[in-house]
Amino acid sequence: TSRITRSDEDKDTGWDAWGPWSDCSRTCGGGASYSLRRCLNSRNCEGKNIRYKTCSNTECPLDVGDFRAQQCSAHNDVKYQGQYYEWIPVYNDPLVPCALKCQALGKHLVVELAPKVLDGTRCNKESLDMCISGICQAVGCDLRLGSNAKEDNCGVCAGDGSTCRLVRGQSKSHVSLEKLEDTVIAVPYGSRSVRITLKGPAHLFIESKTLQGQKGEHNFNSPGAYVIENTTVEFQKGPDRETIRIKGPLGADFIIKARYAASRDSLVQFFFYQPISHLWRETDFFPCTVTCGGGYQLNSAECVDVRLNRVVRDHYCNYYPENKKPKPKLKECNMDPCPARCSDGFKEIMPYDHFQPLPRWEHNPWTACSVSCGGGIQRRSIVCIEENMYGEILQVEELKCMYTQKPKVMQTCNLFDCPKWIAMDWSPCTVTCGRGLRYRVVLCNDYRGRHTGGCNPKLKPHIKEECVLPIPCYKPREKVPVEAKLPWFKQAQELEESRVATEEPTFIPESWTPCSATCGPGKQVRQVKCRVVLAFSQAEEDLPDEECEEPKPPTERVCNQGACDGDSTLLELEDFHYEDGNENLYDWEYEGFTLCSATCAGGQQAVIVVCLQKQTRASVDDSLCNSSERPPEMVQVCNAEPCPPRWEMRSWSQCSTTCGVGIQTRDVYCSRILSHIPKDSVIITEKDCKDPKPPVIQACNQFDCPATWYAEEWQQCSHTCGGGTQSRKVHCKQLQADGSFMKLTDGFCKEPRPSSHKYCAKTDCPPHWTVGEWSKCSLSCEVGIQTREPVCQKLTSKGQQVTLNRSMCNGLPTPSLVRSCHMNLCNKLKKQNTRDPQILSVHRVYIQTRQEKRIHFTIGSRAYLLPKTSLIIRCPVRRFQKALIRWQKDGQLLQNSNRIGITKSGSLKIHSLEATDIGVYHCVAGPVHETFVLKLIGNDNRLIEPPTVREPKMDSVAKKIDLNKAKSLEAKWKKMMWQIWSKKNNFYLDGSQAHNQAFLRILELYDKHLETAILQGAYSMDPEQFEELIKNISHLIETGEVTDELASQVIYQLLAEVSRPQPTTEKWKGPLKENTSNSKVNNKTPNVSANVYNKDKQLHKSKQPSIVRQKERPVNLFQKIVNVSIGNTAFLSNNTHIITLACEATALPEPKLTWTKDGIPLQFSQRVTVHSFGKIQIRNPSKEDAGVYRCTVSNELGSDTETSLLLFAEAPAIQTIAKTVADLDAENLLVSIGGTVLARTGANILVECSAKGVPQPNITWHKKEGPLSSNTFQLSNGSLLIQNASFENHGTYLCVAVNEAGRAVALTVLQLSELRTHRNNSLPFKDRRRKRVLMASQIGTNMTVRAGDLLRIGCPVPHKARNTIRWYWNNLSIQEVQGAKFRILVGGRVLEVNTDSGRFAGQYKCWTSNDLQRITAWVNVNTEAKEYRWQLGEWTPCSASCGNTGIQSRRLQCISTNKQEVNESACDHLPPPTVIIQPCHRKDCPVRWVSTAWSECSSSCRNGIQQRQVTCQQILATGIVNILSSDACWKENRPSEKRSCFLESCAEWRIFAWGKCTGRCVGPTLALQHRQITCQHQNGSTVPESNCDERKRPVSSRNCSSEMCSVYWKTGPWRACTAACGNGFQSRRVDCIHTKNNKMVADQYCGWQKRPMTWQHCNANSCGRECKDTTRYCTAVKRLKLCAIELYKQRCCNSCRED
Secondary structure, three states: OOOOOOOHHHHHHOEOOOOOOOOOOOOOOOEEEEEEOOEOOOOOOOOOOEEEEEEOOOOOOOOOOOHHHHHHHOOOOOOEOOEOOOEEEOOOOOOOOOOEEEEEOOOOOEEEEEOOOOOOOEOOOOOOOEEEOOEEEOEOOOOOEOOOOOEOOOOOEOOOOOOEEEEEEEEEEOOOOOOOEEEEEEEOOOOEEEEEEEEOOOEEEEEEEOOOOOEEEEEOOOOEEEEEOOEEEEEEEEOOEEEEEEOOOOOOEEEEEEEOOOOOOEEEEEEEEEEOOEEEEEOOOOOOOOOOOOEEEEOOEEEEEOOOOEEEOHHHOOOOOOOOOOOOOEEEEOOOOOOOOOOOOOOOOOHHHHOOOOOEEEEOOOOOOOOOOOOEEEEOOEEEEEEOOOOOEEEEOHHHHOOOOOOOOEEEEOOOOOOEEEEOOOOOOOOOOEEEEEEOOEEEEOOOOOEOOOOOHHHOOOOEEEEEEOOOOOOOOOOOOOOOOOOOOOOOOOOOOOOOOOOOOEEEEOOOOOOOOOOOEEEEEOOEEEEEEOOOOOOEEEEOHHHOOOOOOOOEEEEEOOOOOOOOOOOOHHHOOOOOOOOOOEEEEEEEEOOOOOOOOOEEEEEEEEEEEOOOOOEEOHHHOOHHHOOOOOEEEEOOOOOOOEEEEOOOOOOOOOOOOEEEEOOEEEEEEEEOOOOEEEEEOHHHOOOOOOOOEEEEOOOOOOOEEEEOOOOOOOOOOOOEEEEOOEEEEEEOOOOOEEEEOHHHOOOOOOOOEEEEOOOOOOOEEEEOOOOOOOOOOOEEEEEOOEEEEEEOOOOOEEEOOHHHHOOOOOOOOEEEEEOOOOOOOOOOOOOOOEEOOOOOEEEEOOOOOEEEEEOOOEEEEOOOOEEEEEOOEEOOOHHHOEEEEOOEEOOOOOOEEEOOOOOEEEOOOOHHHOEEEEEEEOOEEEEEEEEEEOOOOOEOOOOOOOOOOOOHHHHHHHHHHHOHHHHHHHHHHHHHHOOOOOOOOOOOOHHHOHHHHHHHHHOOOHHHHHHHOEEEEOHHHHHHHHHHHOHHHHHOOOOHHHHHHHHHHHHHHHHOOOOOOEEOOOOOOOOOOOOOOOOOOOOHHHHHOOOOHHHHHOOOOEEOOOOOOOOOOOOOEEEEEOOOOEEEOOOOOEEEEEOOEEOOOOOEEEEEEOOEEOOOOOOEEEEEOOEEEEEOOOHHHOEEEEEEEEEOOEEEEEEEEEEEOEEEEEEOOOOEEEEOOOOEEEEEOOOEEEEEOOOEEEEEOEEEEEOOOEEEEEEOOEOOOOOEEEOOOOOEEEOOOOHHHOEEEEEEEEEOOEEEEEEEEEEEEOOOOOOOOOOOOOOOOOOOOEEOEOOOEEEEEEOOOEEEEEOOOOOOOOOOOEEEEOOEEHHHOOOOOEEEEHHHOEEEEEOOOOOOOEEEEEEEEOOOOEEEEEEEEEEEOOOEEEEEEEEOOOOOOOEOOOEEEEEEEEEEOOOOEEOHHHHOOOOOOOOOEEEOOOEOOOOEEEEOOOOOOOOOOOEEEEEOOEEEEEEOOOOOEEEEOHHHOOHHHOOOOEEEEEOOOOOEEEEOOOOOOOOOEEEOOEEEEEOOEEEEOOOOOEEOHHHOOHHHOOOOEEEEEOHHHOEEEEEOOOOOOOOOOOOEEEEOOEEEEEOOOOOEEOHHHHOOOOOOOOEEEEOOOOOOOOOOOOOOOHHHHHHOOOOOOHHHHHHOHHHHHHO
16 A cells, blocks of 8 residues: 555655555454554654554454453463452543553452453443543543534434433323233333332333334333333332433333322323434435536425335424424526427527426425314315426326325324323412311423423313311411411422414513612513414514414513612511412412422522412413412422432542643542532442543643753673763753653753763783784695794783783683695696596595485495495596406406496496495506495494405515505595594594594584585595585684694694595506405594595584573564463463474484473474474364474484473462551561552561562562652562651552563552550440441340450430430340440430450340330340350561561461361451561572673564673672672672673565556656555564564555646536526636547546536526516426525515515
8 A cells, every 4th residue: 555645744744655545453342453654854844643543343243342351351271369250340440541451250259351451442331432552532422532522412413312202291090990010101112211209009010012013011029120122221129209211212102001000099100212213314306407508406405204204294203393394495407408490480488398298297386284183174176287388387187297206285184182281289278277278289281292382271170278187276267278388298399381473473472680779579571473484494483473363472571580778578467368269360380390400419599489369370470369379488308318329539639740741540439429418428339430530640730841961881891891871862851741752952951961981891811822823835836835923912901902921721622723724736747548448436525324225426436325225437538448347356367256347338336335345446547447345334433344354365565455446545544533542632532522522513514505515415525525624623622621642643644645646547557356354444443534524424423412592582462473482481371273382303313203292292283383403383272282392303323302381371469468467566567569568667667568460470579658668668579668658658558560471450558647556445446347226126036246346235215215225234234244344425315335254144124204104125235156266376587698687577367166167257357466477587688699680682583682781789788788799799690791692584565566657647647656665574474563663664655647637627608698688697618628539538637627617607687676587497497486595586676576
């Protein structure tokens, strides 16, 4: 893929174009993709170089599961704290929503298994926000990053709530014997946010009906969540109350019903958003009225059933008034001029006059609905019309329009229910005896349950009535009932009736203005307008008042805000009069309630009382009503349910830093308000708060810090000795408010600049050898040797070279002192006779390393072969007949036999070599001959001795000549090598030691074709190749493994052997006899050729097996493919797909290789296979594959073995003990992480943090409130020691354990006090389990109390009782009981008994009396045996072996009655004894090397260097750390300060060939050419571009020359204006034309230049006062009532004026 073209904005800001989008992080369910760009201005660009977008937003299959759950389950195979867990996700973490926190199934263990979840994971379960690169990014409902789009109440993303409507109201059931159940309301399919609340004894149930017609009944027996027709229904049940909540959308129609269970009535309140199931949908535009010359097109609207997606009749969409039909749209079409006609002498008229549309149905608007509600009828007239060629519309017979269906002439309308009166419950009677009044609120509700107008006033139920209580009054009966006190009663809010405009003119009043006076009488006014709804546009319009026939409502009224200061307006009870049967013109009415003062936890509502005109029901001034009959002011409690849980926040803490970016924290807890009056709230668990938890941490002091110097680490010294320099980089930087550093010029930093160079390595270098010039060559011709003298020198700390005595360099490796030298060729022997025969010999040495069937040789060579091998020796000759060639062995003529034969071409064939075949063979061609030496190699790598044979008699002279001729080369070779091996520095050892010897190392360095030689089964060498061998032998002198004298002798003899001239042809003086009696080779003589010439098989025969060991870096846990060399440890995880374990070895014969796992032979399978020799491969490794793998290689010479440990990674786990430790007396306190510690100031506190994991996790300590104090130390075992604790140490301490598999955090809260504990057994222990008060009973109560529990007994007396309460124990006054420890609380109502010591079991009784009765209650207390107790155990091991940090404590144990140790939880109810802590091992530590952590690798890829600092230290008993000189520590154990590191191979940009020049045109004859640029690993695999250097990225697009871009815009003539005057327009044709062939091409080729206009306005001159229609379709505009649109009003001014 290629980059997009840079925009102008990118060019201005210095950015390159954005790169391609990466692959999506997920394949479904919503993932993330990113795109990169690079800065072209040396990284000074503003903005970010990366951007993200969402992708793969399709829903995942049901079997895929939750994405966060998949990531947790991936750790199921990783051990945690030594065992496996099944992990489930933890959602909605407010602090780190993008960390992978998981909980062990069935346990309370919550662990952060990874610091980041995978990209695309949802931050919270209830939101669409997703995590990208560990940061929670906002995602709207439109699935766009950074979008704030939210779903409206209808479930539409970024909707305006117009696709649904709110339905709310209530239904009161009236119980009767005829019916057992009642229908509350039908909630249709697709509804949302459903809430049904029933108050009363009835029960709710649901009848469902799917769109397919399936029905079902669903009852609820217990609270919980139910699934009905794929819809989750939450059912809640309380005393006398049931609630159904459905988030929705509903998957079927739900009919909510109530089933009666008692004779009392029940009230059901309902609330939901109902989707508008039928909507208007605009149709496509109808065909154009003309084919050319300019016409118009219209569209319409059709009613669609949203659920079934089909068109239905229009009356379904007219069911609700808010569902308005869209207006028809009209547009022009076919504006091109019509083709010219043959001239007939007449001028052409408007082109569209030639088109005559088909007859069509035309209908008038619907009449007004016959009724405003409850279902009525609308009618309209339908006619068939036809338009003639002159644009006149005529009515024709209906038969012409029957080709289409005739529209209906009648339809139903206003099918919704009419408003009706709803009466609320009666209030209690206003009196407590006799005759009084009671009131109720009456509301007019519409079909949606909302309070509205339109009810018949004559049918309104009365709001007050007389009530009589059958209780006689003691006072004289008053003449009239009294409406005095304000009793509590239940009522609903009645709002002012509002009016809605209809198609009939109606007066619509607006809201009253506030009263003109704040106290006393005032005035209110309002506007009343005559309004009407236009049927066509469904818009409201104002009309003159005379158009409304009804009486106009009042526009002014008096008001009274209450008595002003000083007025006496209090009414006595006697001022109220009740005139039975007296009809006044005005009367008081309740008008509903004020708004509730609180939305939850109990608010108040006051009733609204107004004065109404009885006939018109209009509100009038209060003075018109009889004030004595004014109903009482009543208040009711509203919204009494407790407030939902919400977050409460404390103030922010002090910022952690003064500049840059700091951190502030605060406490956030979840609370719930139970009541506003009185104020009552409780703190609850955080999971009860559904809203996202407010942040507990925020950034602060986000402003730039002053510029200051920042120095990097010192670089490596230029020399290790003799004086060197070190350098480092010093930058002037400024810490920015975003946490980043900005480099500045040095002038910005005011402080002195730190030094950037210093001297180092100020020590003398050790002595070393230097050499002088080479001497002259030892020979004047051919090949000789040269020598040179060594000099011992030393480089001082000042950089000066000083010559030393040679003895100072003894034992040091010396440079090469001997080398060969090549001079001119020596004088040749006498030139041979060109007439003599010539044998074409080849002088080579051949050593066989493996068994072969047949080998071909040429005469002149030396061969060391294996027995049983067949060979053929060719003897090529010139100037001699091949049939006359003769062969001799050891001077004897050979004849054909069973194994030996001579071919016609003169070649010698020997079949299946035996010991008798060993010898020297001669090929004789007349006067010349050539030799071939044959030796056999035995199993012990030594030459086989030839058998002893009896020689034929020959004279001594012949013997001597033959011996000198035939065995001269062999004798020299044996003599030379035997002299070497017979020295004290011998090179030949047995096979078990040969691979470690110097001589063989020379051969290994020399041979460059080892593999080829081994595969060929032999090794041969030209004599000239000895020269390089000789050079390598000289290196033996450098290593000191041979002496100068010995090395010189070897070189000289080898050179002499190689450079010795051997004539290819010499005169044959006749057959010679060789005495073989002395040719036997001593068995101690090694096989020379096998050890000198051959590096391959023969060399390895002298070496036992050896495994190649390579040190490797630890394997990344997230690598899918892992390669490990034997001897290294590998950590695996569920991400590992394949692991290859390699065991490479060198040996010959080929060794046998075996694998074991945990001591048992490895079982191979389809998953565990042998990949190649020495390599095993395990696919999809699991936990069962972990263990010790051993590789063993062996042959007859010996064996070697090595092991590798494969471990499955485990995330860190911290062992926590969640308990509170309070000890204000102890000077030394030992606690474990996980609880709360209360200690005194000055104490020494040791907090242990034990963490497990694979690899072993690294432990660090942090303090939540800021950095650790100076008296806080982290010990080597991971514990935290706080010495001499002060209030500065007060706070929360976090122990963080991290390894490659994850991260774990545990915390301990430390609280400090200056107080000391004063133990008093008479006071109860605060943390005991029983804290509630147990009430005594008048019939007696039995209970069992455990010793140590807090016993509190309450006496059931009335709250207002003030008499003395007495307590007794076993009928004795509690004060008289000896040894009793008690307290009397709450004025004697509660008795608190100490159960720690003494007797407390028995009967406790309380007694009191009042004027009417005596109260006696008691409780029987039984004793529960005290089964467990705390005990101090043995001392723990000392925390340190030396220094001053070692402490130990007595272990705390929980002991049962049988003195067995049990779990500590059994003693939690008991006060723990004080833990004793004492110092230990307070002594000076021995000196030791201390090294810092390794630095990062100096190279980001391939080979690099890591460094660390190593110092010699000693920790004293006082805690002081002394830095000592290096001489104080043992140098042999000094850790290395430098090591090599190897990272993955670097990735590089791969450039593909340029594509064709067919891209987008960017100029004349210029187009864009693209090529593909990918980031590739060295193994050929493609990796993300972030692995390559973005600065070196090649260009992916360039300009190229393209003839296709040689184009221009061609414009045609303007067409005639569409209007003779006024606003018209005209158009023209614009085409993209190629410059060469003048042919039209696609417009995209001309896109690089601006396109000319294709239309413009014309004839803008005014038409004057004369108003004419400019188009023929104006009659349709008038008929369609489109004159309100400005365009049609101008072009059809005449028609619209008549409208």
